[in-house]
Amino acid sequence: MDTGLLIQVILSGLSVGAIYALVAVGFGVIFNATGAINFVQGEYVMVGGLSAAMLYEAWDVPVLVAIVAAVAVTVLLGVLTEFGLLGFGRLRTPASITIATIAIAVIVKGSAMLISDRDTYALPSVLGTDSLQVLGASTSRQTVLNLLLAVAAVAALTLFFQCTKLGTTLRAAAGDSETLQTFGVSYRTTARWAFVIAAALGALAGAGLAPLTVMSFDSGTLLGLKGFAAAMLGGLGNPRGALAGGLLLGIAEAVMSGYGAAAYADVVAFVVLLAILTLRPTGMFGTARAVRT
């Protein structure tokens, strides 16, 4: 057996999986606060990556400044998303909110297409272009950064949920938003914070993804859906589960590309989604809500 290929497959899986994990965490945060699936999550990745790359290419600002600005832009978009969904007080059920998120995702993508004039944009890695050689396999240095980012995000969120007042509130919302409201905490406030966090996570994922490829207005949609599959795999709403789910899904896809029928690699995510919902809908690490009727 070719160990080089095996290591390469694992490295590739981790590289892509770190991005899935960041997306998956974002899905979880919003699911906990609203009970809905936020299909704009993938577009946050696109907006984060694309705006960072556009700022870098068009205005020649330093990479880090471009990333910070991109995160700010995406967070603003997150706040707008929340307003677009809940600002009119008419959407109450998770199902209707979920459907409205798809409409917003289409709007975001359509606007990004016009603003970027359909062009692709590239963002260099802050760690340079050299690749990292590991036991006869290689990967971009950015992969290491992305993995650290994913782990740090999960650790920070776990701490945040357990040790801060706002975090506890957000976690309480996961259990029951009505009880929460009887304690005088506004549903809107919790939701807004959830969107801010999710958008920031998405933007970071985008900034981490951009150096591995190039960004266009079309970069987010499929990534979002795969990130959602990862979230389900780990247990929707569970940050540690999201990390594990993301990395596992990344590796599963890489195994398919490296050993199986490579053309079917993108089917893996959706088969995993179906399988986990059938066999263990709470995900590998459990979720905060009841999943069966």
Add this chain to the structure above:
Amino acid sequence: MRGRRDAAGVVRRRRKAWELWITIGLLVVLPLISATDYSLHIWTRMAIFLILLTGLNLIQGVAGMTSLAQAGFFGLGAYAAGISAVRYDLPPLAALVVAPVVVTLVALLVGVLSMRLKEIYFTMATLGAGFVLFLLFGRMVELTGGPNGLVGIPPFSIGGLEFTEPIMRYALVAVLAALGAVVAHNLLVSRTGRALRAYGASEPAALAVGASPFRLRLLAFGLSGFYAGVAGALEAFDARFISPSTFDFMTAVLLVVALVVSGAGRMVGPILGALLLTGIEVFAADYADYEPLIMGVIFLVAVQLFPRGVAGELAARWEDRRERAQRSGESLGDSSAPAGTTRTDVGTPAMTEELRR
């Protein structure tokens, strides 16, 4: 919030056949308004959407579950029909039978796997199923023609009669669409249908009348697959070319959104939704670069304005008025249903219930 079932309910439902008549009436009237080749093509497309939405309405509107697999099932029907005709030389009439059967079986399989899940989890399982189907259409190149599409599908024919004229093609689809609407209507006023609605509105209520929610939902989902199969086969024989792009995630979403904003759960919802879908498609074509933006904005506004659907809003008010007028004439004795029982015939039951909190 007064629910009246049993005898009074049946009477009222029979009166509700007006919604069915609107559907059939429109199918007859549209080609009279305009019968150019292009209009007939549009009406045909509308009628195919109508069949899809009638099927979706059984699961979305009646059982209260959102399915994002309808576009995948639509595609499966189209490919099942197209492949039987092109690769296995089956006569089109046989292919039109094969397609819904195949789709129903697959829908039942997906249903068995996912039916016990709660609302949003079920939706995501159907998303997965729809996406897997969509990807397979593009990957199984030998069978489906892959991303380039399946070419060489013959026109629909019975015996030696070929359905190539636009008016014939419309007639075929319209007749089946009307038939589908009638079947759906009759199903809904039947005992099973009432149980389904009751289940959509409230699970305990359904359990109380002794219905098995799992079987009922599975039935609804299987039927929605059957409708999608018929629609798919008709699409294949109408366009005589199919490719994966028609059956993607966006189509699945558009179908659900169109149904929800038109009025899921109403018999008149599917026809309004089908008109909305074709209307937007025709309208947006004139704004090439802004098309996705326009689509997104229209749907966001529509979902925000009519969370329980245009038809739901209209019909609920109309029937409320009728009921009030009627009640002032009757004794008040029969309106003493237990408090908290939800109406069973308005909007997406789950949504309606939520809205009224």
Add this chain to the structure above:
Amino acid sequence: MRKKISTLLTCSVLLALSACGLGSSGSDTDSDDTIKIGTLFSVSGAGANLGDKMRKGAELAVKQVNADGGIDGKKIDWVFYDPAGDTSTAVQQTNRMLDSDGVELVVGGGGSSGIALAMDPITSGRGVAFIATEGARQIVEPAAEAHPLTFKTTFNDTVMVERLIAFWKANGITRVAFMPDTSSFGQSAQEELERLAPEAGIKVFTAAFDPAANDLTPQVKRLAGNDPQAYLAWTITPAGVTFLKNIRSVIGERDVMVMHGFGFVDDRYMEQAGAASTGTILVSPKLPVWDQIDASDPQQPVMEDFATAYAEEYGGEQPNVYAGQAYDAMMVAVAALRATGGDTDGEKIADAIEGLGTHVGVTGAFKFTADDHSGLTVDDVAVIQWDGSRFLPVE
């Protein structure tokens, strides 16, 4: 209030629909001083970038022809729709063009082979000529029997693959790692390569990838096990940039030839891959190296005029091969219309195109015949190399 809004919306939907149907019945009187040409390109959706370039190419041709006084005094009335990559939308729009807008000739097939394949039976069924700008050879083959009214101004994959094989043979390459994407573009090339390469004694090892993939190292590493002398990717998507980066990272110092198909001939993509793109070899029409080929080539002035006019029209932007193909398609249509004296009858147009002799276009010297509705040959293909800042012809 709510009720009013709902009633209003319901009514307006019905009105809009019946209006669209009614409007089609008689509003478009066939005017004698214009010729209606209809075009579909997907300027939104997944292939939007490419579709936009095609639209610009076709638009430039229409503007030039109309500025020169049109075709025998008749101006082109250009009808454009965006099917957004969806075939059923494209079918509907094609019907609309032909039945409602009064389009007499169709140029451009939506920017994807699947769409062009869906449009062909409709245009042919109406006896309308159709000049496609998409790749798959099934769009026009077999020409005489099945597609008498349909042409295309793109290379058949067969031609590209033949050129590739000749190039490999000349460079002593017998083992090739091939990475097509799973779109119709990649799949068509895969079919041709796997059919033609074995006959030429070249071993091809294939690993496909999803156009939205963000990491291709497993495929690259897997193919490396076969010790290939060349890696060839076939895609139009940004994943091609990832391919270039991944090859450099995985293969390292090993001496292999890195190649791309003609879908990836794009300065921006090359620049965005950074150092990883330097030395990449591509098969392409001659357009990207128009300023470096022999001035005696009759194609040279045509390409120069096109590139100059395009840059002028679109703020200094350089045209890519897709803009060139769309421009050619429109110009072939115009040449045929001039030959028929403005008659748009499908069969007359087809005869005129087959009778053009050699039409020197931007993409190549087209020689359409009754059996060849693609018109391009191996001589029109150039092998070019990216030297880090621009494309150069390879001998």
